[in-house]
Amino acid sequence: MTDAAADTPPTPPPSPWDRKRPARSHGAPAREPLSRERIVEAAFTVLDRQGLDGLSMRQVAAELGVTVSALYAHVSSKDDLLELMYTRLFDGFTMPAPDPERWQEQVREYAHWGRRRLLEHRDMARISMAHVPFTAELLPHVEALLAMFRTAGLPDRIAAEAGDLISTYIDGFVLEEGMWRDRVARQGGDDAAPDRPDVSGMAEQMQEYFASLPAEDFPHLRAVAGLMVTDSSDDRFDIGLEIILRGLASYLPDERGER
Known part of the structure; x- marks a missing residue:
């Protein structure tokens, strides 16, 4: 050990109010860049939640946490987005x-x-x-x-x-x-x-209704009543x-x- 090292004061232990502090961050984590793939995935999320009538560029942007204008750097319009979603089916x-x-x-x-x-x-x-x-x-x-x-x-x-x-x-x-x-x-x-869709209850009602029709007026409906409506x-x-x-x-x- 050198004299210089001997003269260096030891590092003090952390103070009690420092011990529970989280490690100092070296900057906020980088946000995942926006891409067509992320936009399409977000569009599917909105579609499943709200249906096609509720799907809009504004809703997709909100799902991604970006502005609507940011989407247009990757898709030209809602129709363009729908076409990308359709194409994704074949991946x-x-x-x-x-x-x-x-x-x-x-x-x-x-x-x-x-x-x-x-x-x-x-x-x-x-x-x-x-x-x-x-x-x-x-x-x-x-x-x-x-x-x-x-x-x-x-x-x-x-x-x-x-x-x-x-x-x-x-x-x-x-x-x-x-x-x-x-x-x-x-x-x-x-x-x-x-x-x-669970239509078993409705199927049973319709079968019973067909079977109750007058035979002289609806012979064919009565004959196939049990086959016309199925729950499968x-x-x-x-x-x-x-x-x-x-x-x-x-x-x-x-x-x-x-x-």
Whole structure:
């Protein structure tokens, strides 16, 4: 130990009023920079909480704790934001290579995936119905769906309409599910918002009503009363999809090459 070190006074212990103080900060933590990804995530949060009618640029900005003008450095308008949200649905999804022996199964898988993705967010079906998938990001999906139909042997006129038909069916079905979900939520309070609409009670009432109709005036309604209204959205979706697929299959050429 040197003489200089010996002459240095020892560091005093912390005073009692210093011991409970937090460590001195070296500056406030940097705020995460604003980006399109953060804006889209915030928009989904607002959408799930307030629905499409309550989604606004002002609400998204409030969710992020920024000014509305800050959003416009990354998105040009609310329509631009909705398009980004729609495009986000397809993140991580890859269309399979077309297989003419499995084309119906592939379309079923695509339809089930589409319904699941739309059901992940409130009112997403409404956003989907308002946007066509002909953007640069989504054109490969459109191309792959057309390849699926044309490789199976469907005539070009039918293949050109089939993709839109499937998409419209998915959107419309999920839109109806969302409307029933909102109706159940309104009737049961803010906390009653099931992922799938619970219509079992209404289904039973409608079945009983149909069965009570005069047989001479409504023979067919009475005959299918137990089948017209079911409490399983999954079953209804699958049956409707099967009707569409069988209709498309009827356009395939037979062994003689006739349609």
